[in-house]
Amino acid sequence: MREDLLSDDLFGNEAGEDEAKERLSVYYLEKPENNIFFSTKKKLQFVRSRKGVGKSALLNYAAYKLESECPYDIQINIKASELIALSDPKDLTALELTNCWQQRICTRINVELGKKIDIAYDDDSLTLVETSELTGFKGRNLLSALADRLSLKIKSNEIKINKLSSANNIELLKRYSASEEIKVWLFIDDIDATFTNTEENKIIVSTFFTACRYLVNDVKNLNIRASVRTDVWTILEDYDEALDKCEQYMLDLKWSTSDTGKILAKKILTYFKEEHPLDVPRLYSIDKDEIKIFNLVFSGAIKWGDKCVPPHRAIHILSAGRPRWAAQLCKIAARDAYSKYKDAIASGNINFAMDEYGKYRIADLYKEHSHQCTNLKYLIEIFRNGKKYYRTFDLLNFIENSLNKAKITIYLDGNAIGADKNQLAHFLYRIGFITLRNDEYNKALGFTRFEDNPNLLLPVNLNNNDLWEIHPSYRNVLNLKE
Structure with missing residues (x-):
């Protein structure tokens, strides 16, 4: 239907972290070289790419996979700003900042554990957050160590219990303390969201990665996944030689022309199976029927210079291999096709879209590299x-x-x-x-x-x-x- 061209779901959510995990899991393109990021055997992994390539989507998808595979593990999905807000990093040395990052991360886990055992924090109990220490965590089960800390606070009446008997809370604490199998998965996005190339910013962000490495080595059952922009990492690794030891945990995320085609085809097919399940052949295969899937939305090949190329090839070039940019371009072209009473996107619609699309790209260029x-x-x-x-x-x-x-x-x-x-x-x-x-x-x-x-x-x-x-x-x- 022509109205499908106006649907925001046709080409997926441009912000990977905002897409519903269940829907993302249907159309996300897995690549063998990226599977290490999902491995339950790897305690620490970082992902590196330019803006718009899909770092947030990868974190979101990894969280979904691990939630399915490890349903009893604790998952914490946060923006780095949530950690930064927990304390003031000014005038600290690199060693102090590394320790500060570790305290922030453990503090955030404390808060999450408090939610799991139904503890409500009052103003006084924020001392738990402010005085969170790493001492005594090394070599211990993470949940046991944190549960012990909470237990002490409960005994000293610094935490109030919500509508649960003390016996129930004791049992909860016992289960958490006794379990050696339950793990914590911490997903941290946008560590470099407001990064500027200053001495203060460089030392703050670079020490985060070292802190993560120290923590997963010292604390049992803690697993961390985090993201960083390629351009920011280039600056940081020249600044802080300690990051050489983090390079082994780094995944470079990138997509080929063929990958872009598969990503677009999976998004389109997912949408039509949801919205028009009786009109789309159930046996469509991404590998065998890619052209048929594109023909649901595009009117054949796209004119490129004196050649005609498959839609995904032109879109891959124009989006510089970034799925977010590809989605933006397709949505603008789709709206133009609809406004001109077309049932599918043609070369002219993509050409028309380039003015509006170019304004987004030049603005992104300044934001990403200023x-x-x-x-x-x-x-x-x-x-x-x-x-x-x-x-x-x-x-x-x-x-x-x-x-x-x-x-x-x-x-x-x-x-x-x-x-x-x-x-x-x-x-x-x-x-x-x-x-x-x-x-x-x-x-x-x-x-x-x-x-x-x-x-x-x-x-x-x-x-x-x-x-x-x-x-x-x-x-x-x-x-x-x-």
């Missing part, structure tokens, strides 16, 4: 009304001449010395503003991204035959020409 680059807007704006393509040396000269003319100096990654044209070009490549043209169909994206080859555009390997393009998602909003 902490790495002072005057990032000025650096991007020199390209406005300019060309889409540059050979290597034309690109370098254009950057240098434009900034000299405007008398602007750009600083990267907290350096006190202004960046030169080579450093700025490589930075634009690093953040995905420019990509290397690649016309071979089987190569990733039709473009080479920084993730594919981070060593391009360095002074030692400059090649003037390379053709650098402003990424297609930015072209309309910057009014770029052929």
